Amino acid sequence: MRAQVNRRPRLQTESIPPPVGGLNTLDAVANMEPTDAIIMDNYFPGTADVPLRNGYETWAPGLTNVETLAAYTSGTQKKLFAVAGGKVYDVTASQAVGSGNVVVEGPFTGVAGQTTLALSQTYGKSADLLVHFDGQYQGYDQYTVGTNSITFNSPIPPGTVQVYIESIGAPDASITAEGPFTGVGGQTVLTLSQAYAGATSLLVYFDGTYQGYDQYSVSANHITFTSAIPNYVGKVYIIGVSIGNIATEGPFTGSGQTTLTLSKVYPSSANLVIHFDGGFQGPDQYTISGTTLTFAAAVPAGVLKIYVVAFGSSIISGLTNSRWQWVNFSNAGLEFLIMVNGVDPMLLYNGTTWQEVTESSTPIAITGVDPHLFGCVNVFANRLWFGIIDTLQSYYLPIGQVGGAAALFDIGPQTTLGGYLMGMATWNIDDSAGLNPYIVFVSSEGECVVYQGSDPSQASSFGIAAHFRIGRPPQRRFYEKYGSDIVFLGSDGLTPLSQALISDRSTINASLTRKISPSVTSDVAAYGAHYGWQVVLYPDGKKLLVNVPTAEDVSSYTYVMNTTTNAWCRFTGWNAICYCYFNGALYFGGPNGVALADVGSSDGLNAINGDIKPAFSYFGNRGVQKYFKMIKPVFLASSSFALTMDLSTDFSNSLPTSTPSFSQGSVAPWNTTPWDKVPWSGAQVIQSDWESIDGIGYAATYRMRTATANVSFSIESATWLYEPQVEVTL
Incomplete structure (x- = not known):
C-alpha cells in the first residue's frame, strides 16, 4: 500500500503583539509574559503600541554640569532657574547662557x-x-x-x-x-x-x-x-x-x-x-x-x-556648590522660592529679587540656627522646615514666615539606625475623618518617622503616627508626590508610602518598580554614591522618571514608567543630571546645559538610538522545534527608516555584531520654514517589510536597533514566518 503523504503546510505565520507590558528584568525569560520586553531602550510602552520615545531640544546652551533646576511659580509669573558652576542662571526663556558674568x-x-x-x-x-x-x-x-x-x-x-x-x-x-x-x-x-x-x-x-x-x-x-x-x-x-x-x-x-x-x-x-x-x-x-x-x-x-x-550671564555667583534642594512657599499673598544646600547661605527669591539669608542678613534673617547648615527643606502645616546637614535635627519657622526665630525639632531620639536626615516630605490623606496631614522624616539609613499634627511645639497634639523602614535612599532627591501618595526610592525600589505603611518591605509587590527591581537594586549598589539620583513626575507626559547617574556629571540613563499602565522602559542618550517639571513641560540639566525634554524626534542634533528585545515566544507550541525564516515588523512612521534585526533563539543573550544605519527624516522647523515651501503630507505611513532571519529553536524573539533623527514611529506588531518540525505520518 502507498504511504499517506503529509500535506499540511510546512510554513506557518504568527503575529505577535508589541511589548506594551514594558521592561521586565525580574521574571525568568522562559516564563515572561509575551507582552513584556527583555530590553527596551528609548521606546515608551503605550496602551496599544510601542512608540520610539520623543527627543529633546537644546534650551539653554553654554552651561556645563547643570546640577539643579528650580521652578518658581506665582500666579501667572513663572521662572526656571539653573545652577551650574556655583552660579544661578535664569533659563526661563530659550536663550544663550554663558558660564560666567558679562561685565x-x-x-x-x-x-x-x-x-x-x-x-x-x-x-x-x-x-x-x-x-x-x-x-x-x-x-x-x-x-x-x-x-x-x-x-x-x-x-x-x-x-x-x-x-x-x-x-x-x-x-x-x-x-x-x-x-x-x-x-x-x-x-x-x-x-x-x-x-x-x-x-x-x-x-x-x-x-x-x-x-x-x-x-x-x-x-x-x-x-x-x-x-x-x-x-x-x-x-x-x-x-x-x-x-x-x-x-x-x-x-x-x-x-x-x-x-x-x-x-x-x-x-x-x-x-x-x-x-x-x-x-x-x-x-x-x-x-x-x-x-x-x-x-x-x-x-x-x-x-x-x-x-x-x-553671551550669557549669571544672577548669583560665588556659591560653594550647585547641588540645591528647593520648595515654593506662599506667605500672605507672596510667593517665595527657597533653596538650600547645606554649605552656602539659604537663597530666597520673591519674584523680583534674590537674597542670601543668614542669621544677620537684611531684610530677612533666620535666628537660632545657622542657615548655612540647611541641607533639605520642606513645607508642612504652613511652616518651613529645614534639615541640618549630617545630623538628625530639624528646625521649623513660625507659621507663614520665611524668616524669624527657628525652633529645634530633633528626631534623633526616635531613630534606632543612626545616620542623618536625608529628607522630609508632606503626606496628606483624605478619608472619612477629613484631610489628615503628616510630615515624614527619612534618614540616610532608610528609617522613616511619621508625625501627625500642626503645631510641633505642642507634644499633646503633635506626635508619632508611624515608624517603619524602606531601602536606603540614594541622595536627597529620592521622593516625589504621586497623586495623593508619595513614592520613595530606596535600594529595594520605588515604593508608595501608603504601601510601605501596611506592607513588609520584603513584599516586592508593594514596589512600583517590581518588574525592574533587580536592575534598580543593582544600580543603587553600583551608583548610589553618585550625585544625580532623582524621582520626578511628569503628568503631562504620563511619565514617572527615575534618573540613574552612571558617571557623576557625565552620563546617566533614566527609568521611565507609563503612569497609565505602570509599564517601564529605559531612556538613554539624555545624560541628565537633574530634572524639573515646569510650566507643563519637562526639562533636564546636563553636562552641556539645559534641554527641553520629551519633544521632537531627535536628541538635539543627534540621532535617537532605539534598542528593543521583546519576550521570547514559543508560538503556541513549547515542545516543537522551529526553523525561523523571516519576520515582518509593522510600524506606523512619519517616514521610512532603516533598521537592524537580529534573531535570538532559545533564550540566547548573544550580542549583535552589526551597527544600525542612520536614518534622517525631513523636518520643517516651526516658525522658520517659509510658508508653502514644504510638503503638506504629515501623514503617517505603514512600513511593513519582510526581514530575512535564519535560526532554529523552540522559542525565539528579535532584537531591533535603529538610529533615527526627525523620524517618529511606533511598533504595531511583528509577523513571523517559520517552519515547525514535522513528524512523517505513515
Missing part, C-alpha cells in the same frame, strides 16, 4: 592720551576682554591686565571719543587667544591651537575690523575664510571660546531700521556684541526688551550686514 567696563570718555584705566575687577588675561576705541578693535597684544586695571602699550590716541571694554561671559580657562597671526595676507586657511565646535565659537578681527561669522568656517583646528586674507592686513586676531557659550543672531541685512527681532531672549544689552559690518557698536547705543533689539539711532545707510554675537 561692561565703562564706556570711558575723555581718556585720550592715557595709558592706564581702572577696572571694576581683576581679569585673568588680556584675551578675557574685548577692547574697542570707538568702533575699532584693539588686539589682546596691545595691552596688559593687572589688579583692577588695564595698561595699554601706547597712549589712547587723540580723537578717541569712547573706550569700550567688555569681559566675555566664560571662565578664564576656556578663552584662548589664537595668534595674533602675521604675514598671512593671501592665505585662506589658518591652523589654530585646538579644535572648536564651529564658527560661533570664534571672534575674528583683521587688525581692528571685525569679520562676520558667515565669512569663515571651522573644521577641527582649522579656520577657512571664504576669501583670501587681504595683503594689507597686518595682524589677524582670533579669540576662541571652547565651551560653546556663544550664540549668533543673523547676520541681518539692510539699513535704516531701528529695531531687530532676535530669536532668543538675552538678559541685557551687555550680553550682546554688535558690529555694523566691521565696526563695533557699544552697549550704550542700543537696548533689548524680550526679543526686540532697539538702536538709539537708525542703522546708517550703507551698512550691509549687522552681526550680533550673544
